[in-house]
Amino acid sequence: MSQPGRLPRVRVTDRPISADRLARSVASPHAGAIATFEGVVRDHHGGKSVAFLAYEAYAPMAEKILQQIASEAARRWRIEAVAVHHRTGRLGIGEVSVAIAVSSAHRGEAFEALRYVIDTIKERAPIWKRETGPDGSFWIEGPDYVRAGD
Amino acid sequence: MSQPGRLPRVRVTDRPISADRLARSVASPHAGAIATFEGVVRDHHGGKSVAFLAYEAYAPMAEKILQQIASEAARRWRIEAVAVHHRTGRLGIGEVSVAIAVSSAHRGEAFEALRYVIDTIKERAPIWKRETGPDGSFWIEGPDYVRAGD
Amino acid sequence: MREVLRIRVRLFARPREICGTDTLDLELPVTATASDCFTALASRHPELKSLREALMVAVNEEYAQWNTQLADGDVVALIPPVSGGCGRAGTWPR
Amino acid sequence: MREVLRIRVRLFARPREICGTDTLDLELPVTATASDCFTALASRHPELKSLREALMVAVNEEYAQWNTQLADGDVVALIPPVSGGCGRAGTWPR
Numbered sequence: 001m002s003q004p005g006r007l008p009r010v011r012v013t014d015r016p017i018s019a020d021r022l023a024r025s026v027a028s029p030h031a032g033a034i035a036t037f038e039g040v041v042r043d044h045h046g047g048k049s050v051a052f053l054a055y056e057a058y059a060p061m062a063e064k065i066l067q068q069i070a071s072e073a074a075r076r077w078r079i080e081a082v083a084v085h086h087r088t089g090r091l092g093i094g095e096v097s098v099a100i101a102v103s104s105a106h107r108g109e110a111f112e113a114l115r116y117v118i119d120t121i122k123e124r125a126p127i128w129k130r131e132t133g134p135d136g137s138f139w140i141e142g143p144d145y146v147r148a149g150d
Numbered sequence: 151m152s153q154p155g156r157l158p159r160v161r162v163t164d165r166p167i168s169a170d171r172l173a174r175s176v177a178s179p180h181a182g183a184i185a186t187f188e189g190v191v192r193d194h195h196g197g198k199s200v201a202f203l204a205y206e207a208y209a210p211m212a213e214k215i216l217q218q219i220a221s222e223a224a225r226r227w228r229i230e231a232v233a234v235h236h237r238t239g240r241l242g243i244g245e246v247s248v249a250i251a252v253s254s255a256h257r258g259e260a261f262e263a264l265r266y267v268i269d270t271i272k273e274r275a276p277i278w279k280r281e282t283g284p285d286g287s288f289w290i291e292g293p294d295y296v297r298a299g300d
Numbered sequence: 301m302r303e304v305l306r307i308r309v310r311l312f313a314r315p316r317e318i319c320g321t322d323t324l325d326l327e328l329p330v331t332a333t334a335s336d337c338f339t340a341l342a343s344r345h346p347e348l349k350s351l352r353e354a355l356m357v358a359v360n361e362e363y364a365q366w367n368t369q370l371a372d373g374d375v376v377a378l379i380p381p382v383s384g385g386c387g388r389a390g391t392w393p394r
Numbered sequence: 395m396r397e398v399l400r401i402r403v404r405l406f407a408r409p410r411e412i413c414g415t416d417t418l419d420l421e422l423p424v425t426a427t428a429s430d431c432f433t434a435l436a437s438r439h440p441e442l443k444s445l446r447e448a449l450m451v452a453v454n455e456e457y458a459q460w461n462t463q464l465a466d467g468d469v470v471a472l473i474p475p476v477s478g479g480c481g482r483a484g485t486w487p488r
Contacts (some may be wrong), residue, residue, distance in 0.1 A: 019170075019173065019184075020173070023169065023170070027190070029192065029193040030192055033187065033188070034169075035185070035186065035264075036173075036185065036186045037185050037186075037257065038173065038183070039183060042180055043180060058455075061455035064456075105192060107189070114261075118257060122476065124476070125476060139408055141407075141448065141476075146408060148408070149408075206313055208361075210361055211377065274382070276358065276377070278313040278380060278382060289314055290383045291313075291382075294381070296314060298314070299314075
């Protein structure tokens, strides 16, 4: 059995992550809603097929930023708890790169905070994605693709 | 291990339900996002404490309505799959009454479809909630509380 | 064939409590609508009358209008406001 | 105390590939800013120059302005556009 109480609310890790474990960790008797999000490696991007991704993070700074984002969400919406884990390293199709769970008394707040957290991570967390497919490896820099060197 | 392929996409059941099992059942190589929602029995409602809830459904009609709502979401947003389970019977604090999972290539669609599904269930599914607390039992009829007879 | 409709009525939540059962069978005139079904039931269980404005009706597991003509063997369900709804039948999605 | 700043530079993604390392140490004049740190690095690795407009900078694990004055022992990180960002540094939240 997992030990939800001991699960860190924010973590950047090269081990597998799970929205379900986070959901259990944010549960509370006051929570009527638990919403989760998983970012998953998919087999295509921009019309090209994808074999695998590699995530690289500035881990200590990324954990600080995730904590900031979680705190912003908790200030902005009336939520019970929020947890965010981001994975690094090589991930195959179907593997989870980011997992988020939010609990709240009423569902509207959980949905809005969840959306804010993932959108803001994608803007602000120092985590980079290298995509490998039949044409080689590319860094995904916002809307741009840039060929990777290794 | 669960057998995701065999999990019905829509179900009204008196057995425990789990968003995580639904999340696994909607996963696909094309999905880059999986969003879930769980409605959970919480310990308060409208300023009053709650001991437990009892959900009563017109089960065959409720399953048809859940299927309609899922189909509407799939027509309206570009999603990979959606699954919805609703529980009936007596549920204690922390137990899951409704679980939904949506997968999609891009996260925006998963969020919007998920929100649509839960909001529409709450409007349209023939499922009723009886709340028991220190003052007795009440049917929750939209914004109204009505004392229950048993 | 007898000149009546045999209708099964399904009851939930408060209407179920009021009628003391979740299922009952009625015989109605062949011209009966869903509304006539309600009226027949409310004549046996007058407490139902005050709920009429808040109730929706389903025929054979589909939401229906109160003026829907019934057919022999139809299943009519009285649908009280659901928990997350706004409580006004007129605004429910159709 | 020597009249230089010892600065550690952290590199990720493309800048890491260009420089061939994820960490390097520079000695900079005591008046150096984060921008001066980049210029010193780009003089060794000219390929970095074309990235300048797209890069953000962090000092001691916090986003910073390019004109931030550095102090001895600071850790400067070059932050390429992140995967979900819009790619224009000026619009990043601060």
